[in-house]
Amino acid sequence: MDQTDNISFAPGIDAALQARVLAAPHFRRWHDGMRTRFTLRHVLVRDAIAFDARRMGFILVEADALHEGNRVPGLALLRGDSVSVLLVLKCPGYPDRTVLTCEARVPVARPDLLALPAGMLDGGAFVSTAVRELSEEVGADLQVRAQDLVKLTDVWLSPGGCDEAIGLYYAELNINETLAQALCDRQTGVAREHEYIHLRVIDLSAVPHIGMTDAKTLLSWHMYQARR
Numbered sequence: 001m002d003q004t005d006n007i008s009f010a011p012g013i014d015a016a017l018q019a020r021v022l023a024a025p026h027f028r029r030w031h032d033g034m035r036t037r038f039t040l041r042h043v044l045v046r047d048a049i050a051f052d053a054r055r056m057g058f059i060l061v062e063a064d065a066l067h068e069g070n071r072v073p074g075l076a077l078l079r080g081d082s083v084s085v086l087l088v089l090k091c092p093g094y095p096d097r098t099v100l101t102c103e104a105r106v107p108v109a110r111p112d113l114l115a116l117p118a119g120m121l122d123g124g125a126f127v128s129t130a131v132r133e134l135s136e137e138v139g140a141d142l143q144v145r146a147q148d149l150v151k152l153t154d155v156w157l158s159p160g161g162c163d164e165a166i167g168l169y170y171a172e173l174n175i176n177e178t179l180a181q182a183l184c185d186r187q188t189g190v191a192r193e194h195e196y197i198h199l200r201v202i203d204l205s206a207v208p209h210i211g212m213t214d215a216k217t218l219l220s221w222h223m224y225q226a227r228r
Contacts, residue, residue, distance in 0.1 A: 006040060006041065006042050006043060007022070007031075007042075007043045007044075007045065008042070008043070008044055008045070009021075009044075009045045010044065010045060010046050010047065013045060013047070013048055017048055017050065018045075020048075020050060020056050021045055021048050021056065021059055023056075024056040024059065024078075024080075025080065026056075026059070026078050026079065026080035026081070026163060027056075027059055027061075027078055029163075030061075030076070030078050030163050031043065034063060034065060037067075038063075038065040038066060038067050038072070039065060039066040039067070040063060040064075040065050041064040041065065041066070042063070042064040043061055043062070043063050043064070044061065044062045044063075044064075045059060045060070045061055046060045046061065046062055047059075047060040048060070054122075055122055057079070058077060058078070058079050059077070059078040059079075060075075060076075060077055060078075061074075061075070061076050061078060062074050062075050062076075063075075063076065075161070076161065076162065076163060077161060077162045077163070078162075078163045079120070079162060079163065079164050080120060080121055080122070080163070080164065081120070081121045081126075081164060081165045081166065081167070082118055082119060082120050082121060082164060082165075082166045082167075083118060083119060083121060083126045083129050083130045083133065083166060083167045083168075083169065084116045084117065084118035084119075084130075084166060084167075084168055084169070084216045084217075084220065085116065085117055085118075085130050085133075085134060085144070085149065085169045085170065085171055086098060086116055086152075086168070086169070086170040086171075086220040086221065086224055087099045087117070087134075087138070087142075087144070087170070087171055087173060088170060088171065088172045088173065088204060088224070089173055089175055089180060089201070090172060090173065090174050090175070091174075091175055091176060091177050091180055093177075094177065094180070095203050095204065095205065096203070096204040096205075097180065097201050097202060097203055097204055098116075098201070098202060098203075098204045098207065099117065099138055099142075099183060099199055099200070099201055100114045100115060100116065100117075100199070100200045100201075100202060100207075100210070100217070101114070101115055101116070101117055101137055101188075101197045101198075101199060101200075102114055102197065102198040102199070102200055103115070103196070103197045103198075104196070113213065113214070114200060114210050114211070114213055114217075115213050115214045115216070115217045116216055116217045116220060117133055117134055117137040117138055118133065118166070118216060119132070119133035119136070119137070126167040126169075127146045127149055127169075128146070130144075130149055130167075130169055131144060131145070131146055131149075136188065137188050137197055137199075138183065138186075138188065138199065139183070139186060139188060141179065141182070142173065142175070142179065142183065143173075144171055144173065148171040148172075148173065149169045149170075149171050150169060150170050150171065151167070151168075151169055152168040152169060152170060152219075152220060152223045152224065152227075153167075153168050153219075153223060154166070154167050154168070155168065155215075155216075155219065157215060157216070166216055168216060168219065168220045168223065170220065170224050180201060183199050183201050184199065184200070184201045185198060185199065185200075186198070186199040187199075204221075207221040208221065
């Protein structure tokens with residue numbers, strides 16, 4: 001049987017978008033995992049959103065699946081994996097600092113969420129994506145090389161509803177105060193992707209006290225502290 005025989009699409013998802021869903025790496029990975037680890041009877045793709053001509057975005061699926069003979073909850077939002085970096089800025093005469101992005105996040109209805117720089121993999125590798133995202137979100141003048149990145153862990157962010165796993169990294173960078181000041185309140189982001197970011201440079205010790213943030217920011221901070 002063809003691996004796609006048990007997949008159907010909701011009305012309104014045209015043939016071109018169906019083909020993109022079936023070819024999307026995050027959909028293929030999820031579907032392969034479901035076929036391997038569950039009794040997968042059927043998958044309904046309820047909705048799919050392509051971010052642009054190159055990137056397949058969110059895919060909402062409903063799986064009719066069994067585990068040990070019992071039906072399991074089947075709704076899932078597939079979006080693929082991401083990566084984030086805790087930058088530890090070391091400057092003579094100053095405490096260790098880090099860089100946070102201040103950005104609007106519609107899913108949590110917050111226009112000013114403070115969090116670590118991060119980005120979606122879009123089919124790329126963790127390390128190369130991390131370097132690219134730092135250049136886009138922080139600036140090319142903060143030189144971060146692949147060999148500077150140290151892996152903390154991988155973790156699923158919300159496995160009850162979403163497939164996304166994130167790779168957490170840190171990098172310790174020796175910089176001068178002129179660069180540290182240049183990063184403060186810098187505006188960055190990719191306009192074509194509707195990214196409008198303001199940077200915040202804060203003492204590393206202040207991260208747990210910035211207010212409600214996301215899991216990657218606090219987990220990265222705690223895991224970095226545990227290594228010191």
